Amino acid sequence: DDAAQEELxxxxxxxxxxxxxxxxxxxxxxxxxxxxxxxxxxxxxxxYGFGVxxxxxxxxxxxxxxxxxxxxxxxxxRLRTLPANPLQDLVRDVRSWNLGERIAVAAPAVLAFSFFGxxxxxxxxxxxxxxxxxxDATFAAWDVAxxxxxxxxVIQPLVGHPLISSALTGVYHFWLLAFxxxxxxxxxxxxxxxxxxxxxIAFILSWTLIGNLAATLLASVGxxxxxxxxxxxxxxxxxxxxRTAAEQYPILTLDVQQMLLDDARRxxxxxxxxxxxxxxxxxxxxLLLALALRRLRPSWQWAGWLxxxxxxxxxxxxGYHYAVDGYISLVLxxxxxxxxxxxxxxxxxxxxxxxLALD
Numbered sequence: 001d002d003a004a005q006e007e008l009x010x011x012x013x014x015x016x017x018x019x020x021x022x023x024x025x026x027x028x029x030x031x032x033x034x035x036x037x038x039x040x041x042x043x044x045x046x047x048y049g050f051g052v053x054x055x056x057x058x059x060x061x062x063x064x065x066x067x068x069x070x071x072x073x074x075x076x077x078r079l080r081t082l083p084a085n086p087l088q089d090l091v092r093d094v095r096s097w098n099l100g101e102r103i104a105v106a107a108p109a110v111l112a113f114s115f116f117g118x119x120x121x122x123x124x125x126x127x128x129x130x131x132x133x134x135x136d137a138t139f140a141a142w143d144v145a146x147x148x149x150x151x152x153x154v155i156q157p158l159v160g161h162p163l164i165s166s167a168l169t170g171v172y173h174f175w176l177l178a179f180x181x182x183x184x185x186x187x188x189x190x191x192x193x194x195x196x197x198x199x200x201i202a203f204i205l206s207w208t209l210i211g212n213l214a215a216t217l218l219a220s221v222g223x224x225x226x227x228x229x230x231x232x233x234x235x236x237x238x239x240x241x242x243r244t245a246a247e248q249y250p251i252l253t254l255d256v257q258q259m260l261l262d263d264a265r266r267x268x269x270x271x272x273x274x275x276x277x278x279x280x281x282x283x284x285x286x287l288l289l290a291l292a293l294r295r296l297r298p299s300w301q302w303a304g305w306l307x308x309x310x311x312x313x314x315x316x317x318x319g320y321h322y323a324v325d326g327y328i329s330l331v332l333x334x335x336x337x338x339x340x341x342x343x344x345x346x347x348x349x350x351x352x353x354x355x356l357a358l359d
Contacts, residue, residue, distance in 0.1 A: 121271030222277030
């Protein structure tokens with residue numbers, strides 16, 4: 001018996017070491033990139049005098065609740081036939097699901113991304129301290145040069161109806177759930193998955209290079225804020241339409257925009273705060289989701305491309321962005337996706353026929 005227990009103990013230790021190695025291979029680069037971002041945020045905070053509060057417990061709520069709901073659903077599904085030995089069956093299922101490996105792989109990534117949200121939010125909130133908002137007039141002019149007039153006026157005949165505008169606000173808010181679900185699913189994916197690694201690296205680099213670096217160098221407030229923040233009445237017509245539409249159907253973005261404006265005026269900082277238009281992170285993350293769907297389930301990719309198109313239209317119609325914010329975000333995100341693929345070790349297949357070589 002003692003020999004058997006010792007053998008079991010050695011097996012447990014060996015299994016633990018192997019799980020640690022698996023987790024390190026799956027998450028080492030992810031954690032390193034996030035650690036570098038956090039260090040960069042701390043350094044910038046000392047240079048420009050803004051605060052960084054690494055608070056992550058609140059950000060753990062979504063992934064924790066998602067995994068809990070998924071686990072409960074799996075248990076209920078397994079127990080649907082009322083097996084004679086439910087506990088024994090559940091233990092067997094847990095082993096077959098490689099739950100220990102899944103937890104070892106997902107937990108470090110989820111914890112790291114919880115810290116990443118704090119450092120990203122701190123940098124975004126400090127954009128006006130690092131670079132003044134000087135690009136809005138330029139981006140508005142680019143929109144006119146490309147479209148012949150302000151981009152929102154081009155699409156207004158198609159979407160400028162209160163019910164459609166309200167629906168677009170719903171999709172625009174659903175984006176938050178979509179990208180969180182994408183992140184949570186990716187964190188729990190197989191540690192051997194190249195797509196997992198590429199998506200998570202691209203997620204970090206998009207928020208860092210596009211959402212922080214490019215957003216600071218190209219600091220702009222966007223159409224909905226140019227009048228209250230910069231005194232430019234150019235988009236008063238769009239905002240007047242949205243306020244009128246809100247009298248018939250909910251236009252949820254108006255409340256969010258007012259909250260962001262109030263936070264900016266009182267200097268509030270943190271995740272979910274800060275004003276930045278160029279480039280559009282809504283477009284960037286929507287493109288990442290579409291690209292991941294394209295590789296994961298090619299037959300589902302139409303849903304990703306449709307979602308991306310709606311987000312691009314909504315970003316302009318709801319006053320958050322100039323059209324060029326989305327165009328530039330598309331280009332930068334594709335470059336990030338390519339770079340992330342190389343970092344993850346992805347080897348794309350040559351494009352055939354008309355298929356775009358987006359991988």
